[in-house]
Amino acid sequence: MKTKKKMKKRKQKTKNKLKQSRLKLRSKPKPKKTKKLVVRKPKSDGQPRYKLNIDFQFIQELKDLMLKSSPAEKEEITDRLQKLGKIKLAIVAGVFLNKENQENVPTDILIVSDDLDRRKFSKFLKYLEAETGGEVRFVIMEKDEFTYRLSMFDRFVRVLLEGPHEKLINRLGLE
Structure with missing residues (x-):
């Protein structure tokens, strides 16, 4: 009897894991918007390097302003x-x-x-x-x-x- 209960619990756990993984696949990740426009990354030679953050929340407005x-x-x-x-x-x-x-x-x-x-x-x-x-x-x-x-x-x-x-x-x- 104990083995049957253990087997049922195992099956239930695997079913739950499958459901969770399916839900993760179906749900689309929300694009994260950040408040920083420029990300600073130091280079190996000690010089600071700057990169435009494409996840910036106002990137489209900035692009329109630059290209207008x-x-x-x-x-x-x-x-x-x-x-x-x-x-x-x-x-x-x-x-x-x-x-x-x-x-x-x-x-x-x-x-x-x-x-x-x-x-x-x-x-x-x-x-x-x-x-x-x-x-x-x-x-x-x-x-x-x-x-x-x-x-x-x-x-x-x-x-x-x-x-x-x-x-x-x-x-x-x-x-």
Whole structure:
């Protein structure tokens, strides 16, 4: 009799342990937010090293503040765009507007032009990538192609124009 009771207790203990381990697997750990922005770590040579704490509770706000583009930067982009050729329309979105859902935006910059200097555009693109700190997605269209796609309610153009965007150059009278 005692052996049966012992066996039942053992089975019960293992069942409880299994339940606890399953609960641990199901429950998602909460991200811990800390109050320190910078973590200091001494290096072996005695020099202090600093590292940004990605668990800082206001890290997103800090990132937005650092990446927020000013009107002066947009004027600089517009001036550089006008030097590339006869641009009819220039729309910026995505990385230039610092929105959260950048993957839903089809492109970062759309340029409609019939006469665009590709060499100058290549330099301009390198400038933009240096300013944003990453890759810039771009689309270049001729005026006829853009007006055709706009009249056909093309998905790419529609998603770009319905989403958050800003027109830097608008010589087509687009609203």
